[in-house]
Structures are given as structure tokens and as C-alpha cells.
Amino acid sequence: MQQNRNVMNKLSAELFLKKILSGNYETIGFCRVFKVDNVADIAEVSRAPSVAVSADLEDFKRNLENDVPNVLISQNLLNQTLLRKLAEETSAEKNILWVND
Amino acid sequence: MVKNEVYIGSGNYPLPFVDEDGKVELLRSEQTYVRLPVMFEGNPEEIQARATGEMWRHLPTRGRLNSFLDDLRRRSNNIDADQEINHAFMLRRRAKLTLGNPGSGKTFKAKTLGKMACPKGAIYVNCKDRDLKTLIVKTILDTSNIDVEKNAIDARIKMYNKGDKSALSADGINLLKTMFGDAFSIDEAGKISLDWTAARGNTEYTSSDHDKEFVSLLQQFCKKEGVDYSHSVNNVGFVEKDGELVEALESGRPIILDEINRGKNQDFLLPYLDFLNGGYEDITIEAANGRVIHLNKADIPDTFMLEATGNPETAEMGIKERMSEPLKDRFDIEQVDDYHPKDFTDMFCMHATGVPIAIIKDAFHIEKDEDLVAVCKFLRTVGLSKQEVASIPADQMLFIENAPQFLQAAECVGKALYELYQQKKVCGNDSKMCEDSTLRRHIKEEPFSFRIVEDIYNRARAYIPKETAHTNSNPFLNYQFARPSGSNTLEMRMENQGEGLEKAIEAVAREIFTCPEAKPELCEPVLGAANQILSRNGIGSEEMYEARSYTQARLKDMFKFRLPGQKQAHRANPEALRIQEVICDMIKERYPSESVKKPDEIMDAMAIESFLADIRENPADEHNMLGKAILLNTSEDANAQTPFIETAVVETFGVFDQVDTKDLAEANSFLTAMTIDGLAENNLKTIWPKMFGVYQEMCETPEDSQADEVLSGKNPNVAYNSFIMKTKEEQPIAIDIVSIPSSGETLIVGEGIAPVTAVRLKQRGITYVDRTEEGATRKIGDWLDERDVDGYVGSAVDAKFNTLSSGVSVEKLLSISLEQRTTKNMAQVTTYSITELTEQTKPQEKSIDNMFQIWNNIKKQRG
Numbered sequence: 001m002q003q004n005r006n007v008m009n010k011l012s013a014e015l016f017l018k019k020i021l022s023g024n025y026e027t028i029g030f031c032r033v034f035k036v037d038n039v040a041d042i043a044e045v046s047r048a049p050s051v052a053v054s055a056d057l058e059d060f061k062r063n064l065e066n067d068v069p070n071v072l073i074s075q076n077l078l079n080q081t082l083l084r085k086l087a088e089e090t091s092a093e094k095n096i097l098w099v100n101d
Numbered sequence: 102m103v104k105n106e107v108y109i110g111s112g113n114y115p116l117p118f119v120d121e122d123g124k125v126e127l128l129r130s131e132q133t134y135v136r137l138p139v140m141f142e143g144n145p146e147e148i149q150a151r152a153t154g155e156m157w158r159h160l161p162t163r164g165r166l167n168s169f170l171d172d173l174r175r176r177s178n179n180i181d182a183d184q185e186i187n188h189a190f191m192l193r194r195r196a197k198l199t200l201g202n203p204g205s206g207k208t209f210k211a212k213t214l215g216k217m218a219c220p221k222g223a224i225y226v227n228c229k230d231r232d233l234k235t236l237i238v239k240t241i242l243d244t245s246n247i248d249v250e251k252n253a254i255d256a257r258i259k260m261y262n263k264g265d266k267s268a269l270s271a272d273g274i275n276l277l278k279t280m281f282g283d284a285f286s287i288d289e290a291g292k293i294s295l296d297w298t299a300a301r302g303n304t305e306y307t308s309s310d311h312d313k314e315f316v317s318l319l320q321q322f323c324k325k326e327g328v329d330y331s332h333s334v335n336n337v338g339f340v341e342k343d344g345e346l347v348e349a350l351e352s353g354r355p356i357i358l359d360e361i362n363r364g365k366n367q368d369f370l371l372p373y374l375d376f377l378n379g380g381y382e383d384i385t386i387e388a389a390n391g392r393v394i395h396l397n398k399a400d401i402p403d404t405f406m407l408e409a410t411g412n413p414e415t416a417e418m419g420i421k422e423r424m425s426e427p428l429k430d431r432f433d434i435e436q437v438d439d440y441h442p443k444d445f446t447d448m449f450c451m452h453a454t455g456v457p458i459a460i461i462k463d464a465f466h467i468e469k470d471e472d473l474v475a476v477c478k479f480l481r482t483v484g485l486s487k488q489e490v491a492s493i494p495a496d497q498m499l500f501i502e503n504a505p506q507f508l509q510a511a512e513c514v515g516k517a518l519y520e521l522y523q524q525k526k527v528c529g530n531d532s533k534m535c536e537d538s539t540l541r542r543h544i545k546e547e548p549f550s551f552r553i554v555e556d557i558y559n560r561a562r563a564y565i566p567k568e569t570a571h572t573n574s575n576p577f578l579n580y581q582f583a584r585p586s587g588s589n590t591l592e593m594r595m596e597n598q599g600e601g602l603e604k605a606i607e608a609v610a611r612e613i614f615t616c617p618e619a620k621p622e623l624c625e626p627v628l629g630a631a632n633q634i635l636s637r638n639g640i641g642s643e644e645m646y647e648a649r650s651y652t653q654a655r656l657k658d659m660f661k662f663r664l665p666g667q668k669q670a671h672r673a674n675p676e677a678l679r680i681q682e683v684i685c686d687m688i689k690e691r692y693p694s695e696s697v698k699k700p701d702e703i704m705d706a707m708a709i710e711s712f713l714a715d716i717r718e719n720p721a722d723e724h725n726m727l728g729k730a731i732l733l734n735t736s737e738d739a740n741a742q743t744p745f746i747e748t749a750v751v752e753t754f755g756v757f758d759q760v761d762t763k764d765l766a767e768a769n770s771f772l773t774a775m776t777i778d779g780l781a782e783n784n785l786k787t788i789w790p791k792m793f794g795v796y797q798e799m800c801e802t803p804e805d806s807q808a809d810e811v812l813s814g815k816n817p818n819v820a821y822n823s824f825i826m827k828t829k830e831e832q833p834i835a836i837d838i839v840s841i842p843s844s845g846e847t848l849i850v851g852e853g854i855a856p857v858t859a860v861r862l863k864q865r866g867i868t869y870v871d872r873t874e875e876g877a878t879r880k881i882g883d884w885l886d887e888r889d890v891d892g893y894v895g896s897a898v899d900a901k902f903n904t905l906s907s908g909v910s911v912e913k914l915l916s917i918s919l920e921q922r923t924t925k926n927m928a929q930v931t932t933y934s935i936t937e938l939t940e941q942t943k944p945q946e947k948s949i950d951n952m953f954q955i956w957n958n959i960k961k962q963r964g
Binding site: 069 | 263594
């Protein structure tokens, strides 16, 4: 039962991710920055296995170099200036979910 | 360290290059492959797929392809492939410097090479204002002892960024600036970020003991902002760490030293370059914390490569310290080539879809649309994990699904940008083109680069039109579509991106060709020339487009894509699509079996567009126009059942003793053609002489000059005539047309016409009266009275109706049905079946024009 619930949670999270990835984004270097404003989306999408949630900036930098294709970070931790700098410098091709929580 | 190899440029993994004629071809033989050392793990097929995929997904534009190929060969392990290049590898020449303008693709290429060699890509170092000594040993802030304080400060910043401005005072913010230097940033929205790891001995520190000064500042900050701090803050400080070059040399990851000539202490690198490129066989490196590394040339990992990039050495480029000649001498230097005419197209494809569609099409010599889609899809996903494939943005996949259409639009953008680039070079040097020296200087110095493509596309994606109401482009149906909720849906972006793209290109062109200080009147010639370039390529204001480039499809129409589940791809111009929709409606009404087909299958909108362009170019060449219509309908692609001739033009009139319904053309089709701009006028011009010809031939009444003038269409006040067609129910009917030449106002009297046709005529401004309806006579009388033409029309009707006319008003006469008329002098509008037409046109194409001389033929037959 618990296992089924976990599977459902992951599926639902991936669906929310799909919705976000069909939204608008900005290309910076090899990265694509999706600005996410909907709080409900953020809660759902954070559970997706293909999303690496960044607790702080160091975490974010590490996530940029791992295998997970989507990296989530709060706009309150990473401002526009630093986001642009880090996205331009990395060779990783990531979807950066830049959330307004 | 993982050591593997991939093969690029062999049969299964071709490598694109540009031949001497500037065409993209593929290296795919056993003689041309490159054995590339890589740091990927897994089975050989997976590694091969990953490296190949990374290459195609980040392929440099065709202007940079050959240099990319040389770079791959520099890294090649195979001795037989290319002796000259391999010589470089054998000598372990591992440092290269690429010089060129910002945004010309230098870093992009270096990053691609890095991604092909290592899963994490190359180590990137931005050398701007950086002391290059720190490439060996750098100092970073060690925060391990102040986790509590760090978290408290981060929490304050987060609160401040969330809008609680009381979380940090102005003094506190200034203290953070001093403590962190460049690692502190505040953006346009006023949000603060602290990059703790990047904090390294700030130059603004007043004392040489940075640790102590930092601790003191931290304590001041905590006191000021009321943050609790423990005794452990005294232990915080800067620690030494290996620099990026050491990390790269030891791990084998390639390293990119971007903008190396903006760095400080550049000559510090001299011994390292002697080791990497010159005669030093070994080197001793004093790494962080006193660690000594001794490296032989043979110890350099195969995957390591130093890629430096530099800007032209001018003050405007921010070069404070020019690179010394000895340093330059130690690099293998490449100067970036000028842009290839298709470079901007390639870059646009890459940005929007993640694969270079234009290069793929040319390199693989792909002819079929479905093949292009399949190859692009394959290369976009090859070597990616399931998660990565699922994370490709929806619009990229949509563009790839429509790759041929996307490519058409991308070529349009690319061509416009390349022409703007050329124009900019001319403007910068041509004092006639641009008299204002301030403006000229601005034009000359601002670099035109690939960054413009990124900028344009990002602007286009974010574009939201001002008007909120959306109306269908079909004026006959006028459906209202509700605006999709939110401003971010894929559907809305697909609808508006083309328009956004045009506006973004226009805005960027304005920014490139003018500067704020320049006088507007002096900008005009320069901007005018830029706008002309845009309009030639289907971009720009409506006026400019209408005036100059009606033959070029508009970008905003080309850049509309079919979403999954949507029925129709909008790619022809709106006018052609309007006509297509009307024709398709007609065809479906008449041939229900056709209603399952898509509009483009019934009648290709692009073909209609080209047909309309032809009419515009040769307005007087009526036969040419009709010939085109015939060809359009009888081409192999067209459906044999498509009666385009009926709907678009009335191509033949016959005169017979009896009315044979089977041969008559349908009135609904003809009248619908009357609602299409351009066709209506041409149809009237075409049918009138034929109607008059039949009358003249068959009429037995004495000649009446006024009636003849009206019937022939030569009377300046009014033209009147009538002819026979049939209804949908196969009933022959009379159609009367009264037209005022000066105003174009038209009255049509008929019967048994479908209500939808009557509505369409009304919307087009044509008055249609059904003579069987109540009050029809009054309506006709009023129309003629209002325009004061009842006298002229009366005389013409008298002459045409012959014996029936005495004492009956003109409006009553027009209300008389066909059975009570003299049908002898009325032209019968007939139509060929498409099969017959095909038979007639195909064997002797030259006779197409003669088909429209039907009356002449009849006369000839009669001797």
C-alpha cells in the first residue's frame, strides 16, 4: 500500500514537472531557466526523482554537476546576477527550476 | 581515473565538416575517424552514444566546424589518421588559445569539446579580473566552524529577499559587501546572494591579515543585526585549496580559461605552458598547503586539454593588461573566422531545438520531411537517460516534430541576421550611410555576435501580445476563441512566438544600429536599410511588408506550430489560409466524402499563396492567372475531386439550345469565389465579355447602344448581365448581376442558394437577394433606386429579355425565374470534370491558355 502511494506520488510529481517544462524558459549558456511561481507546483515537483532540490548555494553548485537533469533552487537563495553567472559558466545542460517560494 | 575511447567520424558515427565549396559533408570512412580519449564510464556502446549525442547537441555552427574538427584531431589518439595533427598530440601540445570577438562561439566550442571528453564537462574559469596565480593555489573561506552563524545569516537574507526589509539594515548590507567582495551580489529586483565558497581575500580589506579582519567584520555584523554568535567565529578564516589547473591536471578534466587576456599576472602561466606545449619534460608544482606535485609529460592524462580564449586586445574590450608576446608564443593560437552565411541559422536551430537541424539536413542530404524529423529526434535523445529525455522542454520536441517547417522559419531569421551583420560592417565604415560620427562609432564597435540569437529567442519566448481578445483569422466564420488561462502555456506561446520573434528582431536591429546619443534624423538611413533587410526576409511592420515584400512569407505566419491534437498547421500567410478555409468549406459541402481530410490535403495553402503572389505580380495577365489555377488543381499532388476551378474562377461559358443541368457549374461555388478578395474582381472581369459575347451572338433584337453598353460592362454608371448556373439540388437557375464600376457595389439576384453563401456575400459587402423570397422585388427596386441606375438596368433587361419586357418594371423582371425567361441569349456556365481537365491540359501544356478562349473556339466551329 505504502509502496503504491510512493509510486503515485512520484508519478504525480513528474506530471507537475511536465507542466512546468512546457512553460516559458530563458536559455542561459547550456542551461534553461524556468521561473516557477505557483507554490502548489513547487511542493509537487520537489518530490520528482528527476529533480535535485538545492538547500543552499553550495548544494546547487554540486547539483549542477550531478546526473539529475532538473535542479530546483529558491529565488531567495540565488538572485538573478549570480544565477546568470553560474549558468553561463557551467558546461552542464540542466533545467534550472528557479522557484519563487 | 577512467580511460576509455570513442570513435568519431567513422561509418556509424559520422562527423560533419565543411568542404572547399562551403558545403556541409560528413566524415564517415574508416580513414577519417578520430579516436577520442574520454572519461565516461559504462559499456562501449553507451559511451559512444553519449559522446556522439553531446557532440550533435552542442555542435558549433558551420563557420566553426572545421576548427572544431581540428580540435578533435588534436585530441586524437590514432597515429595513422592525420600525421600533422597527431604530431601535436605526440608532442603533448595541450594548450590552445582562441582569439575572437565576444560571442563568436569560442567558449561554446570549448565547452562542447569538454562535454565530449568528460561527463561533467570542462572545468570553467572566468579569468576576468582574476589573479591567475590562483589557478594553482586559491584561498577560500572555511565556514565549517560557523555553520550556526552562516545559517542564521542565510536565513536573514532569505527573509530580506522575501520582502521583509527589516531583516537586514543598510549598514548590515554594507558590511556584507565589504566582507564578501565580488561574492556578494544584489540584482535588479533588489535580491541579495552570498556565494560563501567564492569569498576569497577581498582586496578592500585594509590589513594584510584577512582572517582577522573578516572575523572582526563578522562580529560587527552579528552585533548590528542581532545575530547570536559563539566563540567559534574566532576560528573562521581563509584556507588554501588547490586551484583549478591543478585539479584539471590531476583529474584529467579539460580546463577552459575564458577571457585569459583580462586576467591578472598572466605571465605566471609561462612555465606551465612550457610544460604543456614546449620543451619542459617535467614540472614541479607547489600546490595548496605545501603539497608538492611532480609531473612528467607522460603523466598528463589523455583527456586533459587547456583551452584558453581571449578577446581582441583593445581598451573597449576591457583589456587592461595585454598578453605578453612570450606567453602568446607558447600557445597554439587560432583566430576565429568570420561568420558563415548560415551560422546564424545554425545557432538559432540549436537554441530553439537543441539540435542543429540545418546542418543535419545538409550533411545527411535529407530530402524527405519525415526523415529529417526522425534523424533530428534521434540525435536530440541519443545517449541520454530516460530522465534526461523526459526533461527536454515541450517546445523543443514540438519544433523537432515540425522540423521542416521550423527550418524554413530559422532560415528566414538566420538570413535576416546575417544580412544585418553585413550591413553593420558597411555602416561602420561608410560615412555616407551614417553621417553622424557618434552613431557610426557606436555601430562599428558594438560586436554583432551569437549572443544576439540567444537574446532574440529569449525575448520572443517571453512575448505576450497586448491585445487580449483573439479572433479567428477567417472573416467569414469569425469564430471567437477564448484566451488560454495563464500567460505561460505552450499553446499561447506557439500562437504568439512568431509575432514575438519579429518584434524582438526589430528591437534588436534598432539597438544595434542606433545609439541613444545619436540624432534620430541621422539614424534614419541606417535604420531604414536595416528595416529593408528585415522586410525582405518577412520580418517587420505591416506597411513595410506590404510595400516591399509581399512575395516573402511572413515570419510570424511561418513560426506557428501545430500542437499535438491540433488539426491544422498554420504556415501559409493569412490570406491564403482564408481562401483555403473557404474553399475547403465549399468542397466539403459539396463532396461530403472529402470532409475527413485536412485542409492541406484538399488544397495546399502554400500553393494558394504562390498562386496569389503570381496574380499580384502579373495583374494584367489574366490567362496566366487562370492557367496557374488550372495547374494548381490538376497537379499530381492535388486531389482529383477538388473542384478548385469552380470555386476560384469560372473558366468556361457555353451556349446551347437547351439547358443541360449536368454540365452546369454550381452557383454556390461561384458565389463563394465572389467573396474572396482578388478573385471576385478577376472573376467579374473574366465572365463579363463572355456573357456579352453570348448575348451578342444570339440576340435577335435591334441594336440598342445604351443596353449594349450596360450589358458589355462598358457603361461608366452600371453593368448588368445574367447567366445560368445550377443549385445544389441540380435545378437550373438564373443569376443576375448588377455592378457599379465606380464604387464596386454589387447586387446579385438568384435563388436556391445555401444560406451560408448568402451570409458570406453579405459579409463581403455584396447584396444578395433571393428572388423567391417575400419582398424580393421591393429590395431589388430599392437598391437600384438608391443608386439611380434603374433606367440603365431597365434598358439592358429590356434588351436581354426581349419579348417579355413590355410594361413590366425592372425589379419585377429580375424576380422572374428561369422558366419564364428567354434562355437563348443567356450564357450557361459550365464546368469540366477534373478528369476531363487533366486530359486536356496534360498532353499539350501550351494549350492551357486556349482553354479560356472557349467563345473564340465556338465561333470558329460555327465557321
